[in-house]
Structure formats: structure tokens, C-alpha cells
Amino acid sequence: MAKQAVMEIRGMNKHFGPTVALKDVDLDFYPGEIRGLVGENGSGKSTVTSIMAGMQKATSGEMKYNGEPWKPLSMAWAQEKGVCMILQEANTVAGCTVAENIFAGRLSEFGKFGVINMKKLNAAAQELLDSFGLGRIKASDQIANYTFEDRKLVEIVRCVTEDTVILVVDETTTALSLDGRQILYKLMHSLADRGRTVVFISHDMDEILEQCTTLTVLRDGNIIGTLDEEELAQAKDEEKREKLVEKIRFMMVGRDIGNxxxxxxxxxxxxxxxxxxxxxxxxxxxxxxxxxxxxxxxxxxxxxxxxxxxxxxxxxxxxxxxxxxxxxxxxxxxxxxxxxxxxxIGYVSKNRDTEALILSAPIGYNIALPSYDELSRFSFIDPVKENRMVTNEAGKYAVKCKTVRQNVSTLSGGNKQKVSFAKWTAKDxxxxxxxxxxxxxxxxxxxxxxxxxxxxxxxxxxxxxxxxxxxxxxxxxxxxxxxxxxxxxxxxxxxxxxxxxxxxxxxx
Amino acid sequence: MENTKQVKSMPEWLKKALGFARDHVYDIFSVAGLVLCVIIFSITSNGRLWSSYNVGIVIEQVTMYVIISLGAVFVYAMGYMDVSLGSQMGVYVLLMIMIVNATGSLLLAFLVILAMALACGAFNGAVAVWLRLPSIVTSLFLMFIFGGIQYLLIESTGSNTISTSLDMDFFTETWVMAGAMVLVGAIVFYLFNFTKLGKYTKGIGANELTTSQCGVNTTKWKVIAYMVFGVCVAVGSVFLLARTGSGGRGTGSGYAMDIMLCLILGGMPLSGGTRSKVRCAVIGSVTYVLLSNGLLLSGVEMNLVNLVKAIVFLVVVVLSCRDNSGYYPR
CATH class of the missing domain: 3.40.50.300 (P-loop containing nucleotide triphosphate hydrolases)
Structure with a gap:
């Protein structure tokens, strides 16, 4: 392609212990595009983007950012250099105000001799919020007063600045309602119009087709293919759209899943x-x-x-x-x-990582936890019976894991969700x-x-x-x-x- | 690219060994620590570590630490600790001496302190929840209360130490001590690995909110966990009394931190959760006793022993309590 890529990824591998999350991935991102990344859970979408944003390190491989070698030290470091990422789960600091959250890490800009000018801070934060069309959120309020969705929006305000070159949106829209999504879409398009790059990860095919200009499909840590603007434009056409969706789904799953x-x-x-x-x-x-x-x-x-x-x-x-x-x-x-x-009664909470699951505990333990009453006979919990039950449940949902003794924190988002579902079906x-x-x-x-x-x-x-x-x-x-x-x-x-x-x- | 090639060219057995090492890194650390202690002190003490006299002392000390830290496994698995342990034990020893001297019945004395230990357990478990305080606060409260009681008890006798007239040699017989350790160990192992008590205490430590949303009455299980601990404290106090035969103002002081150190040396995570294991208590207690005993035998001065312990503590915590993402839990 004639255009110069803003980010080039070459031969990237990532291993989580025995699990291979990325296999020799080559990927380029160009200015002015909204690139959709789609793929099943654990296909490597979040992995490749989070490495790019400095959240974790690749096992091997190279990245080039504006032609220069790119080795991000941390998320904050990458963000300062213009590469930022909005995560799937809530990522705001509780116990602080909205303004403090927005300028977290940059509070010294508002300080003199270690004392922070709260008035100036709040005013600047409010101005930012207003510019995003979020005037209803008050900068001086405690962040805890706001819902999950609003906290997510505050996070977006924090991430995106004038200097943002690449914005990664990782399944953020699932946390947002309709109007929240509209705000995000508008922001994505205005960034792309200014020649910046947006990487958009989502499971919602309609959303992807409506918002993205290009699309890359991943499966099992491999790049399966990239659809360019021309191909994606077919989505505008009712008839061709269905065929296109079918094609993308086929690329994602590797088999026909039917209608x-x-x-x-x-x-x-x-x-x-x-x-x-x-x-x-x-x-x-x-x-x-x-x-x-x-x-x-x-x-x-x-x-x-x-x-x-x-x-x-x-x-x-x-x-x-x-x-x-x-x-x-x-x-x-x-x-x-x-x-x-x-x-x-069983309850699958929306706050998956804090309420529904114990991340630091094994998959099997999480699935069995509500069922120990049934599993125990005269106080004795039979480990064989327990293991049979959890293996069976994990198998039913095809949880992508090596063993059920593996911690839930090692799973990708969707696989975690499967575990929180399995808890209650195991309990019947x-x-x-x-x-x-x-x-x-x-x-x-x-x-x-x-x-x-x-x-x-x-x-x-x-x-x-x-x-x-x-x-x-x-x-x-x-x-x-x-x-x-x-x-x-x-x-x-x-x-x-x-x-x-x-x-x-x-x-x- | 180079990395992947390395992974591929690695022989199967090495891969398996590395995988095993990764999964059991804390066990390996704690066992390695124990082995290291044995080797180093065997050499530096000129073999005195293995004299029959010293082995007897080590077993006496280990018995008490093992029994109490086995009980403490439940408390630490919840991510809590009990700082009142030392002053509780001080009071229990004094009370037992007084009751035994007055009535001659060790059983009665034991039942009294058992009742007190159970009450303390219930207090740490339930009152903490009712008052919405972390259990460490209630155990601090108990520490001060029992410190006061210990002081009053010893004041009332008019002397600095009191000793028992009863012959308690039975409890210092090697087979009795070994038997007690095995029995308590077996019970705790069963409770911790094969009953709801163990499963739920681990859950409370790992994520209390999730655990309660799985239908676990966390208050109830906290109380039970603390009460099991109480039983172990009472039993441990009997062995302490049997060893010393007397008690005073300083009896028991320092035990709360000693037990914590035992568990950490054994690989117990301070934040509790599913990584907690019963073997941490056993391995850690033996390591701890060997550490104190071996340093003294090697001619290290008493006041330097604490310094060495402090450094060991720091090193172990840094090695074991850091999780992969580099944050310290809690």
C-alpha cells in the first residue's frame, strides 16, 4: 500500500505459560482508518492491542511506531506518546473525584509547591467533559456517584486528548447504553477524520459494519484476513450485506455456523x-x-x-x-x-471480575463454589465427584483452558463469562x-x-x-x-x- | 522468533519440569528454605543440631508451633490474622497454672481455657462483622484486653512468675507430641481440603463478595474458622505449659508474629485465597524453629538472631507474596 503505516507489527508472538495467544502476527495500522478487530474469544484481539498500548510485553516480535522502533514501557508511557487504550472492564480509581480521575498522573500540572488548585482542576475537567458532550457529569463529584457506564465515559475522556494518535477501544460499547455509544462513535469518527487511527474491538457485527472503515479477522492467534474499505462498503447494500456478514463469520469461526x-x-x-x-x-x-x-x-x-x-x-x-x-x-x-x-435462584452479575468470579482462584473452584452444599455428604466433599462436575461443565461451554485447575485470571473475557454461567448450570x-x-x-x-x-x-x-x-x-x-x-x-x-x-x- | 524456536527444541521432560516448577514455585521455595536451613546449620553448628538433646528441644518447640499454625491456616486463608494470639496464650497458661494448683485437675483447666478460646474465636468472627470492622481490629482489642488480664492475674499472685506443681511430663514425651501433631494435622487437612470450611475460608480470602453471592454465609464460616483456630490455640497452650512449667508477665509475647512468620516461611500467601495450603503450616514451623535454634547453636548472639529473622522475613515476603503482575496483594 502506498500509505505509510502509523504502527507496524512484525512477527509478534505471545505465550501465557503453555497457552499461545499470538502466532507470528503481522499487522499494520494506517492513519485515518477505523479498524475493526473481530474474532472469537481468545483469538488474540485484546492481546495484540494491549501489547501495542504497553499493558504487557510480547514474547517476541517487533513494533514500529511512525517508523521508529516502539517498545512501550507502560500504559501511561504509551498514552503520553499517543497510543491509548480503553479497556473492557472498569478502570477508574474509586474514592476520587471525576476531575482527579481525568487528570490522574497529570495532577502536578495544576499544582504549586505540592498544593493542587482544585478550582483550576475542576474547571479544566469540566471543560473537557463538556467538549465530549458529557456536561451532565460534574467534574467535582465523587466518581462513585456515577454508574458503570458513566465511569466508562469518564475513562474515555481521560484517555483521549489532542495528542492521541492511536485509540484502541476494547469492547467498551458493551458497557455503554445507546447514547453513550453515540458519543463514542462520534469521537471515533472525529479522530479518524483528523488522520488519527482508531482500533475498534467488538462482538457486535452491526456495530462493526456501521462504524469501521477496515476490518481484520483473527482466529486462534492468527490473522485470517483484512477487509479493505471497498469490501466493507458492501455492508451499505442490503443484499450484499448478508453475504458479507456470512463471510466474516466464516472467517472468524472457520466453519459455517448457519443462521x-x-x-x-x-x-x-x-x-x-x-x-x-x-x-x-x-x-x-x-x-x-x-x-x-x-x-x-x-x-x-x-x-x-x-x-x-x-x-x-x-x-x-x-x-x-x-x-x-x-x-x-x-x-x-x-x-x-x-x-x-x-x-x-442463580444470578449472573454484570460485574464479572469483581462480583461474579474469583479471578485468583482456579476455574474448577469457581464453578463448584455455589454447589458445595450439594457436593458434601456428611461434611465430606468428594474431590473426584467435584472434578467430574466441573470438568463436565467447563466442557459443555468449551471453556478455552488447559485444565480446570488453571486460574480464571488467565482466561480471556468471554471465557471468563462462560465460567460465571457454568456456576449456575452446575448448580441446576x-x-x-x-x-x-x-x-x-x-x-x-x-x-x-x-x-x-x-x-x-x-x-x-x-x-x-x-x-x-x-x-x-x-x-x-x-x-x-x-x-x-x-x-x-x-x-x-x-x-x-x-x-x-x-x-x-x-x-x- | 528465537524464543519460539527455543520452546520447540526443548526436550519434553524439561518442558514438563519447567511447567511443574512454575505451578509449584511457592512450594519449591519453602521446601528449599527448609533444606537450606538443615544443611547450613548442620555445618555451622558442628553437628550439634543433631545431638539427641537438641533434637528433643526442636521437637518440643515444633509441636507447639505446628499445632497453632495449623489452626491459623484457616484464619490466614481468609486473608486475616490474629494479633491477640500471644496475650491469649499468656492468659491461658497463667489460668491453667492457677486452676491446676487450686483443683489439681488439668482437664478442668483445659476446658476453661478452651471455652475462652472458643469465645475469642466467635468474637473475632462475629463481632467484627456486626461492627463492620476488619477482624484485625477486634483481635487488637482482644490483645489489649488479654494483656490487661495477664497483668492482673500475675499481680494477684504477688510474684513475678508462678509455676505448676503438677507433673506434666506426659506431654513432653516424644510420641505424645508426635501423636498430637499428626492428629491435629490430619483433622486440619481433612477440614481444609475436603469440607466446606476449607473451601469457603479460601473463597473469603480470595473474594469475599463473590463468595457471599454464591450463597455462603460468610459470617458463620468466619466464626467457625476462628473457633477452629481457638481449639488449636488451647491445645498449643497446654504444650507450652508442659514445656515451661511456669508462666509470668512475658509468657506468650511474640507468638502472634512468630506464627505469621511460620506460615509465610511455609509459603502461605498473606492475602489468603486458594493458594493457601495446610503444608505451609508444617514446613514453615519446622523451618522457623530450625532457624532460631540453628542460629543460636552456631554461636549467633541472641539479639542478632532477631535481626537475621527480620531479614529472612523480608526476603521471603518479597519472594512469595508478590503476584505475577508485580503488585503486592493487599
Whole structure:
């Protein structure tokens, strides 16, 4: 190509112990492009970009940045030189204000003799926030006052400056609601327009096709291929688009996964028996909320990130102190996770790394933890039985690991998510509350998770599915409840005619 | 590129050995430390380390450390520690002497201190949760309380030390000590590896929030863990009394830190979690006792022994408690 690459990667290898994450990867990034990186979990997308951004070191290989050898010492160092990365998980410092977070590492610019001019700091931070269209976030507030989504946006404000040359966005959009995404997209395009480079990692094919100008597909640590602007432009055309998507998916998975993705049936019937009941529940913005979840029913909750749907899930699992009302299952009041689990409720938290999983513990331990009650007989936990159960579960989801004794922290994002799912299927819970269960999970696994959820419905399990992806709700739920400011603003029954556009109105 | 070639050309057995070493790096460190102690002190003490008299002393000391640190495994696995241990033991020894001298019944004395140790365990476990304090704070509180009690007890006798009239030679018989270690070790090994107690204490240490969201009543298991520790402290106190036969103002002081050092030398992570192992208590206790004993036998002055211990402590912590990403846990 005639254009000079801003970043050249040559022969890069990365080993995590025995696992090979990257195999002789050659990759170039050019100015002015929004490069999509797609691939299944553990294909090496995050690995290659995080090496570029200075988060970790390659086992071997070379990088050139603007023609010069590039050996980043740390993330902060790389960011100063113009290469920055927005991560999948929250990365803000709790206990500090928004402004302090934005200027973390640069506070001395606002200081004199070691004393920081807070007024100046807050003003500068607020100006930045405003320029990103985030005026509603106040620079002087504690970061803890904001939701996961807003913290993510603050992180973006922190990363991206005038001097940003390459911006890596690693599955950030899964944490963002619609308007948050719009802000990010706008930012990406304005960077590209100014001749900067954006590397965009996502599992959402629609998003990739709409936002990216070029696209690289990875599989098992190899570059499978790169689609140039011309090829990607086909996405604008309805007919060619489908073929293109099929082609990309084939490149990602290496086999044809077909079209059956979500549930195919439109059977919204369920058993009469109530599995979980919310009686006049008030918590936070939610006032007097009542609901019956039946056996064999999939209830979907959607809305913007802070609409209250997340609280419903937490309340159903006994994690919230209710201001009024009760959550009841089989005549028992659920007011603690212990009681919830004893009565057969499982909960997949959205905060995967802090709540749902113990990163520093082995995969097997994580899967077995909720099930030790069942595994122990006269206080004795049979290690053979335990091992059989966890190996079986890990195998069911094809968790990409060498053994189940390996720590969860060694897994890639999507594989971690599989483990947090496996915990509850191992326990055989009758009611499952899932908060964004397929967040950061690749299509192959998504497909099997959806199949599993559909099977659970047939087995008479009751499911609450909380999701930010409307297509997921439309594809899976019997009934979709859309929430806004703690109230249910729309209810939609499952139907082949239901479209995203029908629903969005009640969200905003 | 060069690296990959190296990996490929490596013989299979070497790869396996390296993999094993990587997976067991802490075990290797702790065992290597023990072996190193044995070798160095065998030489520097001119063989006195292995004299039957010294071996007897070592076993006496090891017994107490092993029993108490075995109990402490549960507490450390949760990422907690108990600094009240030393003053608790001081009080227990004094109380036992007083009760034995008054009634002649060692069993009664043991039951009294067992009850107290269990109560302390419940206190460290439950009160800490109710008051929403870290357990180290409640154990500090207990340390001061028991320090006060110890002082009052010894004041009430009017002398600086008291000793027991009872013959406790039974507890210093080698087979009794060895038997006690094996018994406690077996029970702790079972509890820690094959019951919910062990699984949950590790979980609490690794990530308490996740563990409670898996339906674990963390308060209950904290209390149980601390109470198991209490039982071991009570048993350990009996062996301490049997060894010294007397107690005073300073009895027990320093044991809390000694036990911590034992566990760290054995490869126990200070932050707890799933890397915690029962063998840490055994290996570490033996290493620790050999270290103190061997230094003295090699002619190192008493006040220098502490200096050496301090340096060993620092080195071990730096080697063992750093995780791969380079951050110190907690």
C-alpha cells in the first residue's frame, strides 16, 4: 500500500505459560482508518492491542511506531506518546473525584509547591467533559456517584486528548447504553477524520459494519484476513450485506455456523406455577413494582443503563435492601443471596471480575463454589465427584483452558463469562437471573448459550434476562419489559414482527 | 522468533519440569528454605543440631508451633490474622497454672481455657462483622484486653512468675507430641481440603463478595474458622505449659508474629485465597524453629538472631507474596 503505516507489527508472538495467544502476527495500522478487530474469544484481539498500548510485553516480535522502533514501557508511557487504550472492564480509581480521575498522573500540572488548585482542576475537567458532550457529569463529584457506564465515559475522556494518535477501544460499547455509544462513535469518527487511527474491538457485527472503515479477522492467534474499505462498503447494500456478514463469520469461526442464532420458536406459553414474585417492591428509583415470573418463562428487561432493570435483578437475588414490598419464591421471602440460592435462584452479575468470579482462584473452584452444599455428604466433599462436575461443565461451554485447575485470571473475557454461567448450570438452579449474560462473548458461544437458555425454558426453568442488546431480548424473551427511570414504560410480547424500532420509543 | 524456536527444541521432560516448577514455585521455595536451613546449620553448628538433646528441644518447640499454625491456616486463608494470639496464650497458661494448683485437675483447666478460646474465636468472627470492622481490629482489642488480664492475674499472685506443681511430663514425651501433631494435622487437612470450611475460608480470602453471592454465609464460616483456630490455640497452650512449667508477665509475647512468620516461611500467601495450603503450616514451623535454634547453636548472639529473622522475613515476603503482575496483594 502506498500509505505509510502509523504502527507496524512484525512477527509478534505471545505465550501465557503453555497457552499461545499470538502466532507470528503481522499487522499494520494506517492513519485515518477505523479498524475493526473481530474474532472469537481468545483469538488474540485484546492481546495484540494491549501489547501495542504497553499493558504487557510480547514474547517476541517487533513494533514500529511512525517508523521508529516502539517498545512501550507502560500504559501511561504509551498514552503520553499517543497510543491509548480503553479497556473492557472498569478502570477508574474509586474514592476520587471525576476531575482527579481525568487528570490522574497529570495532577502536578495544576499544582504549586505540592498544593493542587482544585478550582483550576475542576474547571479544566469540566471543560473537557463538556467538549465530549458529557456536561451532565460534574467534574467535582465523587466518581462513585456515577454508574458503570458513566465511569466508562469518564475513562474515555481521560484517555483521549489532542495528542492521541492511536485509540484502541476494547469492547467498551458493551458497557455503554445507546447514547453513550453515540458519543463514542462520534469521537471515533472525529479522530479518524483528523488522520488519527482508531482500533475498534467488538462482538457486535452491526456495530462493526456501521462504524469501521477496515476490518481484520483473527482466529486462534492468527490473522485470517483484512477487509479493505471497498469490501466493507458492501455492508451499505442490503443484499450484499448478508453475504458479507456470512463471510466474516466464516472467517472468524472457520466453519459455517448457519443462521439459527436465537430461539426459533414463538411459543410464549409457560406453566401456571409462579416461580418468583415481586410484591409491591420499592428500591431506589423503583416504586411499587409487582411482577410474577412463571416456570418456563423468559422475561426480558431492557432499557438504558441506569433505568433500574439492573436493580430488579439484584432485588430478585436478595442483594438489595428493599424500601418496601417483598420478593417471594415458594412462600419464602428472599432477602439475602443465601436464601435465594437455597431456594434455587442463580444470578449472573454484570460485574464479572469483581462480583461474579474469583479471578485468583482456579476455574474448577469457581464453578463448584455455589454447589458445595450439594457436593458434601456428611461434611465430606468428594474431590473426584467435584472434578467430574466441573470438568463436565467447563466442557459443555468449551471453556478455552488447559485444565480446570488453571486460574480464571488467565482466561480471556468471554471465557471468563462462560465460567460465571457454568456456576449456575452446575448448580441446576430453577430460577436464573442473568444480567447481560452474553457480554463480551463471541458468536459461537453466544449461540450455544442461547440454545441453552431455550432448553432451560423447555425444562420449565424461569429466567429473567436483563440485557442492553435489544436484538438479544427480541430474539430470546417471551415478554420484554422496557424500563425508564425505575418504571416499566413498555411491554412487548414475543412475535416475529417485533422490531427494535418499535421498542426504542419507550426507552427514551 | 528465537524464543519460539527455543520452546520447540526443548526436550519434553524439561518442558514438563519447567511447567511443574512454575505451578509449584511457592512450594519449591519453602521446601528449599527448609533444606537450606538443615544443611547450613548442620555445618555451622558442628553437628550439634543433631545431638539427641537438641533434637528433643526442636521437637518440643515444633509441636507447639505446628499445632497453632495449623489452626491459623484457616484464619490466614481468609486473608486475616490474629494479633491477640500471644496475650491469649499468656492468659491461658497463667489460668491453667492457677486452676491446676487450686483443683489439681488439668482437664478442668483445659476446658476453661478452651471455652475462652472458643469465645475469642466467635468474637473475632462475629463481632467484627456486626461492627463492620476488619477482624484485625477486634483481635487488637482482644490483645489489649488479654494483656490487661495477664497483668492482673500475675499481680494477684504477688510474684513475678508462678509455676505448676503438677507433673506434666506426659506431654513432653516424644510420641505424645508426635501423636498430637499428626492428629491435629490430619483433622486440619481433612477440614481444609475436603469440607466446606476449607473451601469457603479460601473463597473469603480470595473474594469475599463473590463468595457471599454464591450463597455462603460468610459470617458463620468466619466464626467457625476462628473457633477452629481457638481449639488449636488451647491445645498449643497446654504444650507450652508442659514445656515451661511456669508462666509470668512475658509468657506468650511474640507468638502472634512468630506464627505469621511460620506460615509465610511455609509459603502461605498473606492475602489468603486458594493458594493457601495446610503444608505451609508444617514446613514453615519446622523451618522457623530450625532457624532460631540453628542460629543460636552456631554461636549467633541472641539479639542478632532477631535481626537475621527480620531479614529472612523480608526476603521471603518479597519472594512469595508478590503476584505475577508485580503488585503486592493487599
Amino acid at each position: 439459527a442464532y436465537y430461539r426459533e420458536d414463538y411459543d410464549t406459553s409457560h406453566l401456571e406455577e409462579v416461580a418468583l414474585e415481586f410484591k409491591d417492591v420499592s428500591v431506589g428509583p423503583i416504586k411499587h413494582f409487582s411482577l410474577q415470573l412463571h416456570k418456563g418463562e423468559i422475561l426480558g428487561f431492557g432499557g438504558l443503563s441506569d433505568c433500574g432493570m439492573r436493580l430488579i435483578g439484584r432485588a430478585g437475588f436478595g442483594l438489595e435492601r428493599l424500601e418496601g414490598g417483598q420478593v417471594v419464591r415458594g412462600g419464602k421471602v428472599i432477602d439475602s443471596p443465601l436464601k435465594a440460592i437455597r431456594s434455587g 438452579s430453577d430460577v436464573l437471573i442473568m444480567d447481560c449474560p452474553t457480554r463480551g462473548v463471541d458468536i459461537g458461544v453466544k449461540q450455544s448459550m442461547y440454545a441453552l437458555i431455550a432448553q432451560m425454558k423447555r425444562d420449565g426453568k424461569a429466567i429473567i434476562l436483563i440485557s442492553e442488546e435489544l436484538s438479544e431480548l427480541i430474539g430470546m424473551a417471551d415478554k420484554i419489559m422496557i424500563m425508564k427511570d425505575g418504571e416499566v414504560t413498555g411491554e412487548f410480547m414475543r412475535s416475529p414482527d417485533l422490531q427494535e424500532t418499535d421498542i426504542i420509543g419507550s426507552m427514551i
